[in-house]
Amino acid sequence: MVIGAGYAGLSCAIAVAQAGRSALVLDAMRVGEGASGRNAGLCSGRAGISKMIDLEAHVGRDRAAAILDEADDAFAFFRSTCDDVSPGAYEHTGRFVAARTALAYSKLAKKYREYEGVSTGGVPAAGFELVEAAGVGRFITTDVFHGGMSVEDAGLVHPARYVHGLLARAEALGVTVCTGVRVRAVDAAGPERSLDVATSDGFRTVHAAEIVLATNGYTDTSAPWHRSRIVPMSSSIIATEDLGRDRVEALLPAMTTVIDTNRVIVYARPAPGGESILFGGRAKFHPVSPDTSAKILHDQMLQVFPSLAGVQVTNAWSGYMAFTKDWLPKIGRHNGLHYALGCNGGSGVVLLSWLGRKIGQQVVGDGDGRSSLEDIPFPRQPLGRWTSAGVPLAGIWYRTRDAIDARR
Ligand SMILES: Cc1cc2nc3c(=O)[nH]c(=O)nc-3n(C[C@H](O)[C@H](O)[C@H](O)COP(=O)(O)OP(=O)(O)OC[C@H]3O[C@@H](n4cnc5c(N)ncnc54)[C@H](O)[C@@H]3O)c2cc1C
Numbered sequence: 001m002v003i004g005a006g007y008a009g010l011s012c013a014i015a016v017a018q019a020g021r022s023a024l025v026l027d028a029m030r031v032g033e034g035a036s037g038r039n040a041g042l043c044s045g046r047a048g049i050s051k052m053i054d055l056e057a058h059v060g061r062d063r064a065a066a067i068l069d070e071a072d073d074a075f076a077f078f079r080s081t082c083d084d085v086s087p088g089a090y091e092h093t094g095r096f097v098a099a100r101t102a103l104a105y106s107k108l109a110k111k112y113r114e115y116e117g118v119s120t121g122g123v124p125a126a127g128f129e130l131v132e133a134a135g136v137g138r139f140i141t142t143d144v145f146h147g148g149m150s151v152e153d154a155g156l157v158h159p160a161r162y163v164h165g166l167l168a169r170a171e172a173l174g175v176t177v178c179t180g181v182r183v184r185a186v187d188a189a190g191p192e193r194s195l196d197v198a199t200s201d202g203f204r205t206v207h208a209a210e211i212v213l214a215t216n217g218y219t220d221t222s223a224p225w226h227r228s229r230i231v232p233m234s235s236s237i238i239a240t241e242d243l244g245r246d247r248v249e250a251l252l253p254a255m256t257t258v259i260d261t262n263r264v265i266v267y268a269r270p271a272p273g274g275e276s277i278l279f280g281g282r283a284k285f286h287p288v289s290p291d292t293s294a295k296i297l298h299d300q301m302l303q304v305f306p307s308l309a310g311v312q313v314t315n316a317w318s319g320y321m322a323f324t325k326d327w328l329p330k331i332g333r334h335n336g337l338h339y340a341l342g343c344n345g346g347s348g349v350v351l352l353s354w355l356g357r358k359i360g361q362q363v364v365g366d367g368d369g370r371s372s373l374e375d376i377p378f379p380r381q382p383l384g385r386w387t388s389a390g391v392p393l394a395g396i397w398y399r400t401r402d403a404i405d406a407r408r
Pocket of ligand 1: 003004005006007008009026027028029030032033034035036037038039040041042043181182183184214215216217218219220222234235236237280317318319320321322340341342343345346347348349350352
């Protein structure tokens with residue numbers, strides 16, 4: 001039994017079904033209505049996993065190398081799966097990580113050396129290029145960045161096409177997916193594992209051999225241990241009106257995503273088809289109306305692209321992702337309940353597909369389900385249980401640290 005019908009839950013169910021076992025996926029909303037159907041579609045391997053932390057200092061040199069290699073494996077797996085279940089949904093465009101400050105540029109240079117050294121034993125890691133401020137214009141037409149790093153092995157996916165491709169594959173393998181079913185309580189500790197669920201027909205108890213939690217930023221009090229270890233952060237995107245490909249290309253000459261280095265990130269990418277721009281970031285960390293998030297993101301977009309003053313925003317939407325205390329995704333089992341959660345934005349498309357599959361393999365006893373991300377502590381988030389007050393406080397904390405970095 002899998003709770004959550006996003007990339008993680010569906011990938012888990014597919015792995016279970018491929019092993020010849022039955023799988024049932026429950027979701028309180030519609031398939032992909034969580035983050036999996038509404039994200040920005042940025043995908044990569046190692047460049048996505050350790051942006052904000054010194055991985056080697058956190059987990060040691062050998063584990064850091066294994067995690068970076070696993071992130072590359074995850075990206076290769078994602079690409080082949082996506083090509084298989086949703087042909088044409090993925091484009092290999094590369095990515096430019098743009099330094100907001102001089103300090104951020106020096107940290108990027110250190111990260112570049114980490115990619116070079118940790119995993120490859122000193123052999124330069126292919127596909128990364130440090131770009132000084134004078135070269136930023138190859139990727140984005142603005143003067144707000146202090147250089148950056150070009151990542152060749154990265155791309156963009158159409159998120160909803162990918163999640164519906166996974167759904168179709170799961171159903172073809174015999175997986176049952178039930179939407180509109182909210183899990184209210186989980187008892188996975190004993191031999192008789194069960195869930196209390198609410199449906200439009202009322203309440204009932206469902207029994208299962210194994211239970212997997214794949215609820216990420218939508219994790220609620222039905223899993224209190226996990227809920228207290230993540231902060232659900234709101235993330236938002238706006239779409240400009242049709243600008244025409246020439247104007248988009250004038251602003252984003254490489255027609256790739258540009259993502260900045262702030263903790264409270266912003267990013268710009270050409271929309272599918274290349275005629276308009278999607279601009280995303282953390283407008284507010286707690287839920288706000290699309291009008292409010294659109295206004296905040298519009299202001300941020302004009303700081304980067306002043307020439308877009310007067311351009312209309314035609315669409316705005318938001319969703320939740322899960323932040324862990326150490327910024328690493330988590331996979332494991334607690335009190336009998338398997339889980340794959342985390343990713344802190346920016347890497348969940350690839351990594352939660354991968355970790356969902358790993359958890360499915362673990363459930364069926366397949367040794368390939370082991371992950372270098374297992375057994376890393378999953379500490380409580382000091383703010384995790386303050387659902388209404390803690391999330392804005394976390395946002396203020398991250399914004400303050402970005403502002404301090406900008407003054408250094
Ligand atoms: C605006 C935005 C932009 C993003 N951009 C990127 C990006 O460019 N690149 C990237 O890699 N990542 C990005 N992310 C993050 C990425 O989308 C997520 O990490 C990923 O989709 C999480 O997948 P998931 O399957 O774990 O969870 P989700 O897709 O969030 O699914 C969780 C599901 O669990 C269900 N659920 C929760 N509780 C219960 C319950 N009690 N009972 C039943 N069902 C329950 C929910 O209804 C939901 O459908 C972005 C996220 C957002 C919101």
